[in-house]
């Protein structure tokens with residue numbers, strides 16, 4: 265099985281990817297959070313800070329584009345291929361209202377004819393290897409038949425399916441039956457993505473789909489960064505390793521942002537998923553959330569590593585809102 269780290273905007277930037285890769289081996293690809301190319305045909309300085317090959321040195325990173333403009337997609341995909349990226353991913357899954365209102369991300373799925381024209385233009389012009397990350401549809405999983413018929417017409421390098429529709433956002437159960445029905449009809453290699461949080465979750469997906477080549481994990485890996493290391497037979501990260509990872513990440517953010525306060529805010533995003541890995545973390549978690557200065561944050565984080573034991577019984581689905 266190949267394991268991929270899901271892209272998470274605001275979470276899995278270059279510093280996170282590098283640090284995770286250094287501490288927890290076993291991830292085949294780290295998908296980068298989306299960037300939106302513009303008509304200027306140049307990446308912005310902010311985008312460059314994440315996609316520059318030197319910030320991803322040694323990390324198997326895959327850039328992701330979010331656009332509905334074939335022209336913008338083509339120049340950006342070609343530029344990324346010329347930087348040395350072996351694959352460029354298209355985001356057809358982002359459910360955010362500001363994105364879908366513009367017909368991008370999952371919003372593009374609502375207009376299959378336009379999507380078909382877009383893919384036709386992109387695949388006939390780019391020299392990049394293009395993969396796609398998609399949902400089952402905008403409103404209804406029945407939309408996927410049509411969407412898959414379109415994807416199947418192009419040389420899509422890999423299709424990652426998050427089996428929800430846009431209206432689901434990240435809530436409720438994944439639409440497992442719809443994924444199972446679609447899988448045999450996919451002409452390209454498929455990657456499953458959604459709600460894998462424990463080793464048992466991953467093993468269940470692998471047992472259900474024995475021919476599935478790849479599994480992408482997002483929130484589960486932020487919460488439990490040694491999850492894939494263990495799936496590959498490695499050890500569960502102990503408190504010292506988690507602390508060393510935390511400290512390296514925080515130091516990396518402080519350096520990258522040149523501002524400990526911004527680094528603290530980044531770390532708090534991660535703790536939202538990660539805190540559950542520690543037993544009886546409620547009180548310590550409150551202290552951490554309350555911290556308004558880097559000093560208070562550092563004290564609160566140190567107290568977690570000092571006082572709390574690491575769980576080995578991560579609760580399935582703990583982060584899923586009902």
Ligand SMILES: Cc1cc2nc3c(=O)[nH]c(=O)nc-3n(C[C@H](O)[C@H](O)[C@H](O)COP(=O)(O)O)c2cc1C
Nearest residue numbers: 270271272273297298355426458459460481482483
């Ligand atoms: C905070 C956040 C940011 C995300 N950013 C992106 C993104 O930039 N590109 C993308 O394709 N998916 C993005 N996703 C979706 C994840 O890649 C993934 O599909 C989703 O979290 C479901 O997988 P999981 O259950 O393993 O977390 C994001 C999800 C979250 C929660």
